[in-house]
Amino acid sequence: MQEISDVRHLSKRVAGLKPSGIRKFFDIAATMKDVISLGIGEPDFTTPRPILEAGIDSLKQGETHYTSNAGKLVLRQGIAANLQRLYGVRYDPVNEIIATVGVSEALYLTMTALLDPGDEVIIPTPCFVSYQAEVILAGGVPVEIPSRMEDNFELDPDLVRAAITPRTKVIFVGYPNNPTGAVATRTTLTEVARIAEEHDLILVSDEIYDRLVYDFQHVCVPALDESIKRRTVLLGGFSKDYAMTGWRIGYAAGPEDIIKGLVRIHQYTIMSAPTTAQDAAIQALAGGEKFVDEMVAEYDRRRRLIVGGLNKLGLTTFEPRGAFYAFPQIKASGMDDETFAEKLLKEEHVAVVPGNAFGAGGDGFVRCSYATAYEKIEEALQRMEKFMNRHG
Numbered sequence: 001m002q003e004i005s006d007v008r009h010l011s012k013r014v015a016g017l018k019p020s021g022i023r024k025f026f027d028i029a030a031t032m033k034d035v036i037s038l039g040i041g042e043p044d045f046t047t048p049r050p051i052l053e054a055g056i057d058s059l060k061q062g063e064t065h066y067t068s069n070a071g072k073l074v075l076r077q078g079i080a081a082n083l084q085r086l087y088g089v090r091y092d093p094v095n096e097i098i099a100t101v102g103v104s105e106a107l108y109l110t111m112t113a114l115l116d117p118g119d120e121v122i123i124p125t126p127c128f129v130s131y132q133a134e135v136i137l138a139g140g141v142p143v144e145i146p147s148r149m150e151d152n153f154e155l156d157p158d159l160v161r162a163a164i165t166p167r168t169k170v171i172f173v174g175y176p177n178n179p180t181g182a183v184a185t186r187t188t189l190t191e192v193a194r195i196a197e198e199h200d201l202i203l204v205s206d207e208i209y210d211r212l213v214y215d216f217q218h219v220c221v222p223a224l225d226e227s228i229k230r231r232t233v234l235l236g237g238f239s240k241d242y243a244m245t246g247w248r249i250g251y252a253a254g255p256e257d258i259i260k261g262l263v264r265i266h267q268y269t270i271m272s273a274p275t276t277a278q279d280a281a282i283q284a285l286a287g288g289e290k291f292v293d294e295m296v297a298e299y300d301r302r303r304r305l306i307v308g309g310l311n312k313l314g315l316t317t318f319e320p321r322g323a324f325y326a327f328p329q330i331k332a333s334g335m336d337d338e339t340f341a342e343k344l345l346k347e348e349h350v351a352v353v354p355g356n357a358f359g360a361g362g363d364g365f366v367r368c369s370y371a372t373a374y375e376k377i378e379e380a381l382q383r384m385e386k387f388m389n390r391h392g
């Protein structure tokens with residue numbers, strides 16, 4: 001009899017998906033003692049108390065039921081008000097916003113709603129590990145374009161233009177960027193948006209780190225102008241800005257027709273985002289400002305420590321202006337990024353993620369998250385110094 005779990009039973013799309021390069025390192029690190037992890041892409045802070053209590057109260061008050069498919073209207077109104085307050089962009093909370101299970105689900109819905117088999121999606125790399133996978137799962141074809149340290153890992157509009165074919169449907173942008181910490185300027189984003197207009201393409205803008213910026217004013221893509229907004233799906237969330245990764249709540253905002261498409265898939269696959277998390281998110285929007293400011297100030301302190309420290313070790317690191325990642329080039333070690341990460345973990349018990357996990361543009365770099373305590377970063381830098389003294 002055939003084994004029912006035989007890989008041959010999987011669809012070609014799923015069988016062909018590569019496991020995430022991040023997981024592999026977590027699995028090794030989990031078997032070791034005394035590891036300092038700079039590998040994690042989530043805040044080390046616990047969700048701020050009032051947000052946490054809003055979730056608990058929600059349960060106590062018996063909010064244990066489904067909500068409307070698109071999410072509680074109060075939450076969508078809060079998201080709309082927040083986007084207008086921060087960026088001056090207006091969304092109709094009734095028809096243009098959907099609450100999702102994190103930006104992860106929003107990505108899945110957006111790709112599934114927009115792509116037909118063979119449609120191409122331009123993805124600047126290095127980038128968040130899920131983008132390519134979501135495109136493939138939706139039957140599309142990811143077309144990677146590299147961004148370079150010499151350009152501050154900014155998007156190069158010429159490369160975007162050169163990658164366009166008759167099958168192109170979507171251009172991805174994701175700033176502040178995971179894994180580089182790069183931000184994008186108004187000029188660049190406007191230029192890329194004009195290219196999208198010229199070729200009638202959709203822009204998908206993942207702005208999950210919008211509040212985590214340092215000496216930089218975040219540029220919200222749909223806020224650039226009305227015509228850009230009409231072809232943009234904005235993805236945003238609570239995981240990073242409010243330290244709420246485990247709550248699983250995010251959103252997509254965009255033109256009514258597209259959001260309706262997302263809701264259609266969401267209603268059959270998810271029904272509604274977790275009710276407790278929706279209530280916590282409502283509180284995050286209503287009273288979370290102070291906590292965002294506090295967390296950003298602490299990330300900024302760690303950012304200065306890690307960027308200065310890595311550069312001193314000869315691991316050239318460009319100054320990240322957003323998110324909570326430093327992305328040093330590891331050329332001075334004479335190793336490729338996989339070997340560097342593996343040896344550093346085995347010899348010094350410091351976990352970082354090889355840059356190639358984030359697409360071809362990440363070769364020769366590693367990602368170091370500074371969403372970890374200041375003292376731990378100090379200790380990690382000391383261990384890396386020993387490592388570089390042996391291998392540099």
Ligand SMILES: Cc1ncc(COP(=O)(O)O)c(C=O)c1O
Nearest residue numbers: 041102103104128178237239250
């Ligand atoms: C750029 C980016 N987008 C989306 C996500 C997914 O976040 P969520 O927890 O909202 O699903 C992450 C998580 O690491 C990320 O870095």
